[in-house]
Each structure stands twice: as structure tokens, then as C-alpha cells.
Amino acid sequence: MSLLTVGSVAFDKIETPFGKTDKIIGGAATYISLTASYFTKKNNLVGIVGADFPAEMIEIFRNHGVNTDGLEIDQNGKTFFWSGKYHNDMNSRDTLDTQLNVLDGYEPKLPEQYQDSEFLMLGNMVPAVQHATLNKFNKRPKFVMLDTMNLWMDIAMDDLKAVVSEIDCLTINDSEARQLSGDYSLRKAAKTIMAMGPKTLVIKKGEHGALLFQGDKIFFCPALPLEDVFDPTGAGDCFAGGFIGHLAKTDDLSFSNLKRAMIYGSAMASFCVEKFGTERMLNLSEKEISDRVMEFVQLASFEIS
């Protein structure tokens, strides 16, 4: 099945306890598309960059089978830029700089040939823009997943709730789930959020794994304990890319396949943090991915006799 990812394509400048980068390629849609490319070959990308965006990166997308017809290049603008510094625990970070640039006032355009995308991933963006993008489809995609962040809960909660009411699956982190629901207990938060619309909810807990909720069903997917985490940037997006990539590949929305999607998402996120930026996501082999998934099987499996 084909997957359309809509979201930011960006420059990041990152500092972690392990070092710092110059301006490198980042952005939610970048991480999601690259990751999903290991699962489905029908990958469409909608986003915008400025004249400063390197042609080599667009070539990399294409080499990964990502269709970039929907990647607008604003010759008069500069690419969205984010700079951040992670604390020693790698779980919290300070934003040092954000320059919206071409994302300011951006309204995604949906190329005609993307209309039949069966899976839609709305990466973290202004909720009203996510909503407008969803409304551009003549026929609603089969599975719509959305990622968001605390900022939009602070400044655009009504818009966020409006788009959340129309999606199939929401993916947010634990503190965002608490903020969106007003419930501290994640089990209660999940009920409250699913009552807002999405039948399926993924609550990401970073190094502590992720929870999948659907109706009364819950699945817990661990994170792989790693020797070193170099850079957590993009881990959540790689999770989303692995998750929806697996679903698009298999076209199976059963709960047991959603569980597998969680494991693939967590496996892909575990690669992402091993290097700075997108580096680790550029040249993964099938064997590396299946070996990593087997590590999750080893990590999580037990039998009650």
C-alpha cells in the first residue's frame, strides 16, 4: 500500500553530551519517510524547503524510493531551522533557536497522483495545517495517523482536538498524553483521548518504551536498552515511520499486527539514536533490521508455565 507523509523537512543543529553538529538535515517528515522506505516502496512526501536545501538530500530521498513530487522548493525562502541542546539524561532538551522560514504560512499541496495514498502520516505541524491537508483528499485514506506536540496543546488546543477527532491513530509522548487528557494515569489518559476520536493511541515513553491502546486492549512495547544514546532527535519520528511503514507494507490493521508495528517502530527508533541526525537511517540492511527485531523478541518474550 502507498504511504503519504506530510511534515517538516528541516535543518537541525544539535548538541548532546556526546558532541555537537553543524547544520544537518532533520525534520519529522525526513525521519518518517526515510524509515518507512525500509518497509514500503510506495512512499510519497509532502513538505516544503527553501533554496538552501541541498539537492543531494532530495537525491537521497529518491534513492530510498521516496517520491518527492510533493516536496515544494521555495526559491525565495530558507528551510525551517531548529537548534537544540540535550541535557545529560537525554530525556529533556532546551530549544536554542527556531526559525520557521518557509514553514511560516505554509499550506501543503497534494499532488493529484498522491490522492490514492492509502496510509497517511501527518507529522508534527500546526494542527490546522494537518487538518487542511486531511481535507484535501477526495477519498479519505484508509488509515490516518497523526503526531503532535505540547506546543500545539498550549497555543492551538481547539484546532488540535478538531483534527484529532478525525484520525485513526494518535501518537504522542507520555507528558503530552497527560496534558491533552488532564489525567495523570496513562490508562485513564488513554480512555479520555480515545473518546476524542482516535480508535488507536500510541503513547511513547522514550527510553521507557511505548504503549498501544485500542478499546480495552493494551500492549506494551519495550525500548531496547542501548549502551549509548548519541542523539535522540528523530527517534519518535522513526518510531512512527517504522510503525506506519509496517502497516502500509502488510495492509493489516488487526491488533496483533499493530503490536508488530510497535516492535518495528521501536526497532527503527533504536537505530536512529545510535548516530547524530539521520545518519543511521540512511543505509540500513534488511538483515540489520530483522536482527534488531529479534533482539526485541529476546528482550520481551517469556512463557508462563
Place this chain on the structure above:
Amino acid sequence: MSLLTVGSVAFDKIETPFGKTDKIIGGAATYISLTASYFTKKNNLVGIVGADFPAEMIEIFRNHGVNTDGLEIDQNGKTFFWSGKYHNDMNSRDTLDTQLNVLDGYEPKLPEQYQDSEFLMLGNMVPAVQHATLNKFNKRPKFVMLDTMNLWMDIAMDDLKAVVSEIDCLTINDSEARQLSGDYSLRKAAKTIMAMGPKTLVIKKGEHGALLFQGDKIFFCPALPLEDVFDPTGAGDCFAGGFIGHLAKTDDLSFSNLKRAMIYGSAMASFCVEKFGTERMLNLSEKEISDRVMEFVQLASFEIS
């Protein structure tokens, strides 16, 4: 197999966002023994209380099959007292009051009939006292597990390392693992700690589950997401009680059985937090326990096709 638990038997006074208690029964050995009683009927207890300790509680121990011959009653002393207040996130707490009372200068005595205990659980206590207790055995127990806390790392690190070098399994929480090892990565911390002596290590992460390490093997056991956590006091001890109780019951130290022990430990901890103090641990049925374990199976199981 028989299990000997050594540790504090105490009064606690607890405040959580859900309410506060008067003086109630607490203490590591109390939680461990009560929990283990659901697994093995050969439960021995070594500890000390004062004249103020209620005879009814000793009766409750006996009714749970806990042999209290090793529970010293100091008629001239008062029972150890701890008072604490949990923050809203339930993951952190402030100690409001600690009165050592009879624990001050206490040296555990090992009744002759306890000498053949095959499984030994050294609950959190002064490390030198834990060590002295282990040395009282004519024949080393088959499996020795020890729990400790950050306080002893601050004020008695050498003593702690001395006893840790002689045990089979250490159970500590994630921040303590980082403090003991000096490593932030739990995977690195585990290697460092296992090099100190224990072949097996359990790192508890509270609501985020627990990790089991042995050599190169790792197992992750989730915590059950609960609607409400009323009182986390004793959860770690109930985990330890379920863990070592299952091992003593089955007398099987294979890694696959250690994994099961993790699940039983986590299940017992999930009961503990549902009520204040030991309340929930007093009257559990076999069915409640097996149903709860099945919730863990549901929560954690997946198949990679």
C-alpha cells in the same frame, strides 16, 4: 524450598495525593514475607520490633505461613518508624521522619532451624548488617538476593560493595544502578555492577517496569499500567517477594524461570500499589494472582510473523 527474609519490620505513616494514613504496618521484610507467602509455605522471617508492635500483626504473619521465630521483640524498645510524603507524580517522595528505634545497633540472630534456608532475601538494611547475616550461615544458601538503597551508597559504599561481591542477585532501582556504577546507560551500569559480583541483576524502574540482566542476556518486564496508584510504598519489596518467592517455589534458576519470576514480581507489585500499605497483600486469592499474571501476558506478548 525454604525462604528466609531478613529486613525491617516497621511502622509507616504515608501521605499520597490520594490521602494519608495513621501509623500502619510497613517495612521491607513485612512486604517481602507476606508476598512470598503466596508462593512458598516455608517462609522464615528475621527482624526486630519493639514492645509497641501489635500481636495481631504477628498473628497475620503466622496465618500466612510465615515462621516468626526469628522476629525479635525488644520489650524495651520502639519499632522502627518511617514517615513520607509522595509527590503528585508518585515517583518521588520526601522522607518526613525516620526513627531507627530498635533497628539502631540491631544485629540479626539466625535461629538454628533457619540454617537450612535455601533462598535468602536480604531486604534493604545497613550493608554491614546484611553482610554479618550472610556470614551466620554454616552453609551458604543456594540463592542470595539483596536489596539496597541510595543512602548506603552515600554513607557506606565500601560495606555495600563488600556484601554485593558475595551475593547471587542484586535488586536496585535505576537511579541507584547509575549511582552504584557511575554509568548513565543502564546497559553499561549492569555490566559494571555484575563485575562487582552478582551474576544476576534486577534494575527496577517503577511504573516503567524492570530489567533483568545475566551475562549478556537481558529481559524486560513491563509494569502494568494502572488506572490509579494509591500508594507506591512497598512495591519494590513486593516485587522482590514475588520474584524470590517464585524461585523458592520452583527451585529453578534457569534464565527462563528468572523471567517468569520477574513477571510474578511485577504482578505482586501491581497489587501492592492499589491500596495503602500492606492492605492489598493480606488477602489475595490464587485466581487473582493468576488473572493478573495473564494481564501481563496480554500486555507484553506479540508474534513476529
